[in-house]
Amino acid sequence: MNQKVKLSIGLACIIIISGYMVFSVTSPGFNEWPGKEIASFFITEGWKELAATNTVTTIVWEFRGYDTLGEETILFTSAMGIFALGFGLFSVERISGMKQASGEAQEKPQEASK
Amino acid sequence: MNVIIRTAARVMFPLILLYGIYVVVHGHTTPGGTFSGGSIMAGAFVLFTLAYGIRKTETELKESIVEVLKSVAGFVLIMLILFEFFLRAALVPTESLFSLWSGSSLMFFNIVGGIMVFTGLLMVWYTVAKSDED
Numbered sequence: 001m002n003q004k005v006k007l008s009i010g011l012a013c014i015i016i017i018s019g020y021m022v023f024s025v026t027s028p029g030f031n032e033w034p035g036k037e038i039a040s041f042f043i044t045e046g047w048k049e050l051a052a053t054n055t056v057t058t059i060v061w062e063f064r065g066y067d068t069l070g071e072e073t074i075l076f077t078s079a080m081g082i083f084a085l086g087f088g089l090f091s092v093e094r095i096s097g098m099k100q101a102s103g104e105a106q107e108k109p110q111e112a113s114k
Numbered sequence: 115m116n117v118i119i120r121t122a123a124r125v126m127f128p129l130i131l132l133y134g135i136y137v138v139v140h141g142h143t144t145p146g147g148t149f150s151g152g153s154i155m156a157g158a159f160v161l162f163t164l165a166y167g168i169r170k171t172e173t174e175l176k177e178s179i180v181e182v183l184k185s186v187a188g189f190v191l192i193m194l195i196l197f198e199f200f201l202r203a204a205l206v207p208t209e210s211l212f213s214l215w216s217g218s219s220l221m222f223f224n225i226v227g228g229i230m231v232f233t234g235l236l237m238v239w240y241t242v243a244k245s246d247e248d
Contacts, residue, residue: 051210052142052217060147061223069195072230076188079234086241 115165123165130158138228142217148224152231160239168243177240184233191226194219 024030042059052058060068084090115123137144138151163171194201198219205218214221 047211050142050217050220052220053211054142054144054147054217056145057142057147057220057224058217061220061227065195065198065223068227069192072188072191072227075231075234076184079184079237082238083241086245 120165123161127158127162130161131155134158134228134232138224139221140214141224141228142220143212143214148227149231151224152228153235155228155232156235156239159236163239163243168240171243172240175236177237180233180236180240183229184237187226187229187233191223191230194222194226 042055042063046055046058046063047053050058050062134151134153134155134157136151137146137154138148141147141151159171159175162174201219201222210216
């Protein structure tokens with residue numbers, strides 16, 4: 001592909017996306033979202049719930065505690081996946097079926113991985 | 115690594131670890147919390163590994179201990195979130211703001227979540243560092 005064509009496509013993407021963002025922010029009714037009252041509740045009354053001054057921690061561990069449990073589960077699962085990959089509990093080649101193809105096709109992915 | 119990096123890592127390692135523990139424990143009063151504090155604590159071990167190698171790092175904290183710590187912390191976190199109502203009924207939130215003993219049950223969540231983030235990142239780092247050695 002030509003260099004100018006690539007550049008023009010990139011510029012067009014930037015203009016379209018930034019224009020859409022500016023349009024969506026300045027459009028009427030942007031600031032009127034459901035649940036606006038609960039945001040002001042978090043700011044004004046949230047610290048009284050646990051007597052903690054860090055409102056972010058209060059929201060993260062108190063008002064959406066189950067979400068944070070899910071976040072920790074994601075972290076746990078990703079660490080377990082990397083652990084299993086690193087110590088050979090399962091191999092990518094066995095899952096994708098590359099090991100059954102004998103000969104030169106077997107050596108090429110190993111060279112690429114190293 | 116050369117002697118400059120080794121000396122700097124030896125001096126900075128306990129300080130970075132202490133700062134991470136401070137960020138985790140004071141998560142309910144000052145900016146920070148579980149993820150930032152756990153990342154700082156894991157970064158101390160990353161710095162130590164880069165200076166001294168993975169074998170000397172494992173004399174400080176073995177990988178089997180990290181795995182057990184992560185599993186125990188995950189179990190305790192689930193128990194804390196499930197039985198949070200009883201915990202808050204037992205702990206009375208004091209009115210003294212800006213002190214260490216202000217948030218009623220937030221400190222337990224911060225400590226357990228910080229241990230979980232710390233051990234998770236450390237487990238990933240140990241795996242990567244050991245795969246490079248083979």
